[in-house]
Amino acid sequence: MTTHRLSTPPSEARNRPVTPWWVDAVIYQVYPRSFADADGDGMGDLRGVTSRLDYLAQLGVDAIWLSPFYLSPQHDAGxxxxxxxxxxxRFGTLEDADEMIAAAHEAGIRVVVDLVPNHTSSEHAWFQAALAAGPDSPERARYHFAEGRGEHGELPPNNWESTFGGGAWTRVTEADGTPGQWYLHLFDTSQPDLNWENEEVREEFRSILRFWLDRGVDGFRVDVAHGLIKQPGYPDADHSRMGMVTDAGEDADPTFDPDTFEPLTPFLDQDRVHEVYRDWRRVLDSYGHEPMMVAEAWVAPLSRMFRYVRPGEMHQTFNFTYLMAGWDAASLTHAIDRSFEQAGRVGAPNTWVLSNHDTVRHASRYGLADPSSYPAGITAEDEQPDEAVGRRRARAAAMVELGLPGSAYIYQGDELGLPEHTTLAAEHRQDPYFFRTDGKEPGRDGCRIPLPWAADEPSYGFSTPADDDGPASAAEGVAAPWLPQPASFRALAADRQVGVEGSVFELYRRLLQIRGELDLGTGTFAWSEHHDPARGVLAFTVTSGGGRHLGSGEPIPARTVLVMANLSTDPVDLPTGHSRALFSLEEAEAVQDGRLAHDAAAWLLMD
Known part of the structure; x- marks a missing residue:
């Protein structure tokens, strides 16, 4: 079969529909401490981000989301x-942040910053004041302080457990040296939860939003967006019901009642949390540059997750049902079907994601014997993924994700096909999740390894020593990266992929180019007649265009792209009737006797 590279000449690129930028944006997650180190101390920084903006512009992303770079003792990576x-x-100065935002905008890249409203550091001035002020004080009312149970208050106020393992309450010692109240921390002891029933807390975050919006940021990724409101009185959680198994398929979540879909956990996804985001939306809407919010809400079923993007609330919410579907045609079909159904009910776009800084990289998950499994982490003692198989499937998965209408997120290194560091030694781990579970859980360090920029430079080019005039080229003398990089990163370094035909980077760059030219992100989705999840075939069409050009009034032809992925072990027939094609692999490998190879994907421009 003879095919041609899918391409739309710039002269034929249709006028972009008038929609808010975030509706179909491709947003790249920057994990600052692991992205690029401009001062040679072994940890990434804001000047490092600025120094690599040309790389991101070449990739073609619309925006970047930066994980926290705020003042922090770094007990939980910021x-x-x-x-x-x-x-x-460690990351620089406020001036460095301003320069990074300005440089990103100059490059045509918007900037989304992380916001952490559920908890502060225990070193935050507010918490230190709460410790000093004592019980029943206004300072303690900003957090969740409570008397303990038992004859002498020696037991925690309830049975809530920390996400990082162990109990969710810690007892303080009062100023007079006596055992005192307990404070709530759904995560580490160094992360006390804020009390969102307190108006002072709410006003403080309105001010924080305005502070960063005034500096030009284009949006906020909201950490633990579903966790802010707790049930009054701190009732015990029913752990027996929380562990029950339901028949709700991929939408099932052991923290929700299968009959009512009401939360069983008294500190997650409480209905009143939506008051907060309606309030924040009014703040964002008062700015003229279309700032947005995206929720990190690990919520199921999808009907509850999409409540976060109802009119007047958030703009996006990460689709973790899709992320966790794995490399399985039936699970992906279910996730996509349900996502479009629920998004349509609230009039919101979908937000697709495959990996982030909290998950095992999908290039490694897909290389496991069960590519739909979702391990919390991988150590040297666990099954080791097949990196070649995982990367092949990750290339195909990128074509599926970026072909779907809506917004898409790329975790730094996805565009290089980076695997998880699965043999990271315990002495190098820094995640509090690892320590609070006494090493029973590997933690998230394996997906947070510093990026490889140059194969033959120290730290693979991650760190460059600074001179009096700013960053210099890599040389001896730079500090070791804050987490060690595996040897496999050398062959995947950016300088081995940028401009190299057939590389993962060039595949991503081409996908983003075509996605933009054909406006796939705002297109209309439909399952194709070739879709057959029972046989491992995922196939859908996206149609864009139609109507008239906004400038000239000339008709805009409708364009239909068929996205097809073969998740089976055998080749499957490729449809005919297309004029151009792009494949996840080199065509000679992806197409065999007119059939699409296993673990391969295609975009076909249909005539």
Whole structure:
């Protein structure tokens, strides 16, 4: 079969429909401490981000989302914030943040920053004041302080458990040296939960939003968006019901009642949390540059997750049902079907994601014997993924994700096909999840390894020593990266892929180019007649265009792209009737006797 590379000449690129930028944006997650280190200390920084913006512009992303770079003791990699208006010296200065935002905008890239409203650092001035002020004080009312149970208050107020393992309450010692109240921390002890029933807390975050919006940021990724409101009185959680098995398929979640879909956990997805986001939306809407919010809400079923993007609330919510579907045609079909159904009910776009800084990289998950499994982490003692198989499937998965209408997120390194560091030694791990479970859970360090930029430079080009004039080229003398990089990163370094035909980077770059030219992100989705999940075939069409050009008034021809992925072990027939094609692999490998190879995908421009 003779095919041609799918391409739309710039002269034929249709006028972009008038929609808010975030509806179909491709957003790249920057994990600052692991992205690029401009001062040679072994940890990434904001000047490092600025120095690599040309790379991101070449890739073709619309925006970047940066994980926290605020002042923090870094007990949880910056998600323990001590000052929301200051930059941690490890990452630079507030001036560096301003320069990074301005440079990104100059490059045509919007900037989304992380916001952590569920908890602060225990070193935050508010919490230190709460410890000093004592019980029943206004300072303690900003957090969740409570008397303990038992004859002498020696037992925690309830049976809630920390996400990181162990109990969710810690007892303080009062100023007079006596055992005192307990404070709530759904995560590490260094991350006390804020009390969102307190108006002072709400006003403080309105001010924080305005602080960063005034500096030009284009949006906020909201950490633990479903966790802010707790049930009054701190009732015990029913752990026996929370562990029950339901028949709700991929939408099942052991923290929700299968009959009513009401939360069984008294500190997650409480209905009143939506008051907060309606309030924040009014703040964002008062700015003229279309700032947005995206929720990190691990919520099921999807009907409850999409409540976060109802009119007047958030703009996006990460689709974790899709992320967790794995490399399985039936599971992906279910996730996509349900996502479009629920998004349509609230009039919101979908937000697709495959990996992030909290998950095992999908290039490794897909290389496991069960590519639909979702391990919390992978160690040297666990099954080791087949990196070649995982990367092949990850290439195909990128074509599916980026072909779907809506917005899509790319986790840094996805565009290089980076695997999880699955043999990271225990002595190098830093995730509090690892320590609070006494090493029973590997934690998330394996997906947070510093990026490889140059195969033959120290730290694979991640760190460059600074001179008096700023960053210099890599040389001896730079500090070791804060987490060690595996040897496999060398062959996947950016300088081995940018501009190299057939590389993962060039596949992503081409996908983003075509996605933009054909406006696939705002297109109309439909399952194709070739869709057959029982046989492992995922196939859908996206149709864009139609109507008239906004400038000239000339008709815009409708264009239909068929996205097809073969998740089976055998080749499947490729449809005819297309004029151009792009494949996840080199065509000679992807197409055999007119059939699409296993673990391969195609975009076909239909005539």
């Amino acid at each position: 998600y323990d914030v001590a000052d929301y208006r200051a930059v941690d010296p």
